[in-house]
Amino acid sequence: MLLAFLLIVALAAVVQRNLLAVVLLFAVYSLLSAALFTSLKAVDVAMTEAAVGVGVSTVLMLATLSLTTHRANRLPRRSVLPLIVVLATGAALVYGTLDMPAFGDPGAPIHGHVAGDYLRRSIAETGIPNVVTSVLASYRGFDTLGETCVVFTAGLGVLLLLGTRRGSRGEATQP
Amino acid sequence: MTDHVVLRVIGKLLIPFILAYGLYVQAHGDFGPGGGFQAGVIVAAGLILYGLIHGVAATQRVVPPRLVEALAAVGVLIYAGVGVVTLVLGGNFLGYGALDHSPSHGQHTGVFLVELGVGVAVASVMLAIFYAFASRKPIASGGGRR
Numbered sequence: 619m620l621l622a623f624l625l626i627v628a629l630a631a632v633v634q635r636n637l638l639a640v641v642l643l644f645a646v647y648s649l650l651s652a653a654l655f656t657s658l659k660a661v662d663v664a665m666t667e668a669a670v671g672v673g674v675s676t677v678l679m680l681a682t683l684s685l686t687t688h689r690a691n692r693l694p695r696r697s698v699l700p701l702i703v704v705l706a707t708g709a710a711l712v713y714g715t716l717d718m719p720a721f722g723d724p725g726a727p728i729h730g731h732v733a734g735d736y737l738r739r740s741i742a743e744t745g746i747p748n749v750v751t752s753v754l755a756s757y758r759g760f761d762t763l764g765e766t767c768v769v770f771t772a773g774l775g776v777l778l779l780l781g782t783r784r785g786s787r788g789e790a791t792q793p
Numbered sequence: 794m795t796d797h798v799v800l801r802v803i804g805k806l807l808i809p810f811i812l813a814y815g816l817y818v819q820a821h822g823d824f825g826p827g828g829g830f831q832a833g834v835i836v837a838a839g840l841i842l843y844g845l846i847h848g849v850a851a852t853q854r855v856v857p858p859r860l861v862e863a864l865a866a867v868g869v870l871i872y873a874g875v876g877v878v879t880l881v882l883g884g885n886f887l888g889y890g891a892l893d894h895s896p897s898h899g900q901h902t903g904v905f906l907v908e909l910g911v912g913v914a915v916a917s918v919m920l921a922i923f924y925a926f927a928s929r930k931p932i933a934s935g936g937g938r939r
Contacts, residue, residue, distance in 0.1 A: 745901060748826070754828065763873065773917075
């Protein structure tokens with residue numbers, strides 16, 4: 619049901635020419651994804667998706683639209699080659715999923731590696747009931763440090779590109 | 794947008810709860826869903842909502858851009874600093890067991906501090922990006938309009 623809604627919203631976003639509507643459709647898409655993640659019991663991801671996908675990124679997209687324009691340019695012509703490439707890639711990806719283990723299969727390779735170890739040892743070793751947190755912050759602390767650095771670098775990059783400097787309160791210096 | 798009474802009143806009602814929820818998610822990440830990243834984006838979303846209703850200038854009076862830029866670096870430094878502290882205390886880098894008398898308590902302290910660093914960094918980076926976008930003048934080209 620949620621997947622059907624996702625498909626409808628995605629198709630509507632592709633067809634729609636008004637960029638304002640497209641941004642709002644993407645917000646709806648993110649909200650539906652968050653609901654999907656919740657139904658898959660991935661609440662941490664759902665919270666991130668709801669806050670970032672629906673909230674922050676929508677606001678940033680709207681800010682971009684208010685700086686540029688609401689209308690998409692008409693495509694000069696429709697060619698068949700991109701469609702063929704997309705369809706072939708999609709078919710290859712679907713073909714790849716045929717060999718994947720069934721959803722929730724306990725014998726899947728991803729459950730046989732370290733996941734079971736983390737689940738068994740987390741409470742005894744860290745005393746943290748939420749295994750997601752103990753894996754992210756403790757077992758995989760280096761990775762999360764790297765992610766935090768990535769977030770910081772991304773923010774730094776945006777600040778450098780857009781060239782906002784303080785001093786001119788609320789007004790950017792034109793590059 | 795400051796003349797929209799409904800938006801201002803609803804915003805006033807919602808924003809304190811959004812910020813408090815962000816703090817809850819930050820502090821409660823050990824036991825429930827959430828953690829530093831989620832808390833950071835929730836706090837940032839609350840402040841961005843304030844910015845949408847009252848304008849960017851008002852938000853920048855509450856949280857100055859200079860502070861935001863500094864806090865983004867402070868967040869990363871908190872995280873890496875925990876690693877350095879555990880090194881100095883005789884453990885491995887980010888081996889939280891060295892932080893306290895028992896490894897389990899050390900894990901709690903370490904995870905809390907690390908998540909705090911992530912939350913501070915994420916919230917300030919989101920806010921910095923919002924400031925960077927929102928305080929630009931339109932550069933419309935090709936017949937665009939505001």
